[in-house]
Amino acid sequence: MDIKLFDKSDEQYVKEAANLLAACFPHAYSNCAFEEMNVILDEERVAVMAVEGSHLIGFAGAIPQYGVTGWELHPLVVNEAYRSKGIGSQLVYALEKEVAARGGIVMYLGTDDEFGKTTLSGIDLFDGLFEKIQSIRNLENHPYEFYQKIGYKIVGVIPDANGYGKPDIWMAKRI
Numbered sequence: 001m002d003i004k005l006f007d008k009s010d011e012q013y014v015k016e017a018a019n020l021l022a023a024c025f026p027h028a029y030s031n032c033a034f035e036e037m038n039v040i041l042d043e044e045r046v047a048v049m050a051v052e053g054s055h056l057i058g059f060a061g062a063i064p065q066y067g068v069t070g071w072e073l074h075p076l077v078v079n080e081a082y083r084s085k086g087i088g089s090q091l092v093y094a095l096e097k098e099v100a101a102r103g104g105i106v107m108y109l110g111t112d113d114e115f116g117k118t119t120l121s122g123i124d125l126f127d128g129l130f131e132k133i134q135s136i137r138n139l140e141n142h143p144y145e146f147y148q149k150i151g152y153k154i155v156g157v158i159p160d161a162n163g164y165g166k167p168d169i170w171m172a173k174r175i
């Protein structure tokens with residue numbers, strides 16, 4: 001398995017990445033995964049991919065949001081058949097290296113909880129927000145725990161971002 005900069009000129013990789021995006025986030029990208037890939041591969045952004053044999057099995061992208069210092073990690077996807085083998089972590093580390101080389105000092109991301117997967121869902125987060133963040137628990141494989149394992153910290157939450165009781169959890173890491 002190889003992790004390298006996303007090869008935008010290879011149509012097969014772009015197609016496989018679009019399919020992966022649509023499969024992982026059908027509610028967001030089932031009808032517009034190719035359009036989203038165009039945006040993800042925009043010149044000012046950076047993306048890395050994991051390739052096994054001649055197939056793309058995962059990728060990650062970052063967006064410069066605060067000049068060159070603060071970058072948003074978006075998206076991150078690993079093909080289901082290849083998960084829990086360290087590929088997601090390696091993609092993020094490779095992306096952090098690329099971002100740091102471009103002047104980035106912090107990477108951050110929003111990880112939604114739309115489907116009741118953490119204790120932050122289904123409650124009023126405007127009441128006692130920081131205590132609730134401090135005692136967060138993972139109810140069903142929510143990826144916030146993956147990010148914690150690779151050094152990201154919860155730095156805030158946007159209550160109701162995806163509807164009442166469906167927050168977006170914000171995490172960041174100094175790279």
Ligand SMILES: CC(C)(COP(=O)(O)OP(=O)(O)OC[C@H]1O[C@@H](n2cnc3c(N)ncnc32)[C@H](O)[C@@H]1OP(=O)(O)O)[C@@H](O)C(=O)NCCC(=O)NCCS
Nearest residue numbers: 076077078083084085086087088089111141142143145146
């Ligand atoms: C999240 C995702 C990228 C993780 O990729 P991966 O290749 O399986 O991750 P890794 O194998 O590098 O995992 C590193 C550690 O995080 C843990 N982990 C991974 N996903 C996790 C999850 N959803 N919940 C809790 N822990 C998780 C692993 O068990 C592993 O722990 P260990 O070091 O103690 O063994 C992958 O599950 C995925 O593509 N999910 C669907 C898309 C998605 O949710 N993207 C993130 C949106 S914000």
